[in-house]
Amino acid sequence: MSSRALSVLGRFESGMASNVIEGTSNEDSSRSDLPSDLVARCRRREPRAQSELVVRTQDRVYRTLVRLVGAQEAEDVAQQVYLQVFRQIHQFSGDSTFGTWLYRVTVNEALQHLRRSRRHRFAFLNWEPKAREPDRGQQSDVRELLDRALAAIEPDLRCIFVLREVENLSYEEIGAVLRIPMGTVASRLSRARHDLQVRLRSLGWNG
């Protein structure tokens, strides 16, 4: 198997690197997804640096969480993700890109949240919660269909599917986030797609 030539995480990184501030290290730019001194300033707990890091990365974190834990819970879990990021940022060694590390924290928080939710026996009620943004007709139906099917498959498989289909990460990048071999990524993703298709068909999808 070959990894894709253009790394999505690399794009994530290079977009962020556009705001590089003087005094950066000689770190390989393909591995540096934030201005290098931004992480250092976050380690020193500079509030402005922390806010800048959130602004630069919140789209991906929130989008991933919406698909993993649902729109109703995504904001709360995103808050937890960033609290963990700033508590643990001294543990980020630079062995992986910051984007990889951030996805890892995001996925771990989502899985913890799902385990806690299961313990508290959360369940669907027989009414439809109001969505954060107004939905329109068919798009709303499709979104609900997908959310219900995603919620029904195993959380580990859901993570792999979301990192691939929503975040467009390569198998190599997913393997780095989840610390699993690429072959395992491939087999689990195949299973995730199969399980999701079965769930979707049981909900009336004719794909």
Added chain:
Amino acid sequence: MNCQEANSLMSALHDGELAPDERQAVEAHVASCATCSQRLESIRRLTGLVESTPVPGVPGSLLHKIEQSLAAPAPFWTWWQFGLLRRSAVGALLVTAAALAGLLVIWQLASPPHDHHEMVRDFGEFLAAYERGQPTADEMLAQKYHGKLVTEADATIALKRKTVAPPVLLANHQVAKRYLLKMPCCDCVQTVYARNGATSLVFFEHEKEQSNWFAARPMIRAECRGTVCCLVQLKEGLAATWPVDGGFVTVVGVRDVSELGGLVDGLQPLKPPT
């Protein structure tokens, strides 16, 4: 290549993750096999389904909430995590011993008259009695938690802020009585509303979120008119809890989500008494 082999590589083919020789072999099989061709098409449609359902944008409040959390005093463990103490084994032992001793003293001195688990159980029993239509349901918590009948003005004084429970709620629910309860968590005001002579809604005002009062039942958090509410389904209607300015309210007996929306919208924010 047979169908089983092709099927195991179909997902990676779709993602462009196969080496050239593998890709050619799978593509050749798919071109000659209607079943596998359909499988590949189904994977493509799944990707299309995901792409056709955009994710809502990041709430504008997220950054503010994170900044607020970060500005709050760091918990002890954070200080410990970064501090010099962890470098000293003696310091670690001393701190651990001191923390345990402190917890023991707090536990012995500040143990509430009814522990929290008991409160959760009592609230569950109250909900069950309410669902059965038991006439004395609204008195159950008052009997257990030193309930005292109070006026609207007394309730405001006890809460140290203006009560949000108006004399008339949702046009036709009228206050039947108000109790001041000495709950394990705080002093809580329970307002009982009646309609056509029978208890209709029961309303609680408290300092902190108490969604764990619903712990014995399936519950869900959902956004309602811009406010995140925690809800449980009752035999008829809903119970819900949500934040208001300076505290939380819990309502039992709301008819449906639409009526809950009216309540969330309609309740005046809590303000300090003038």
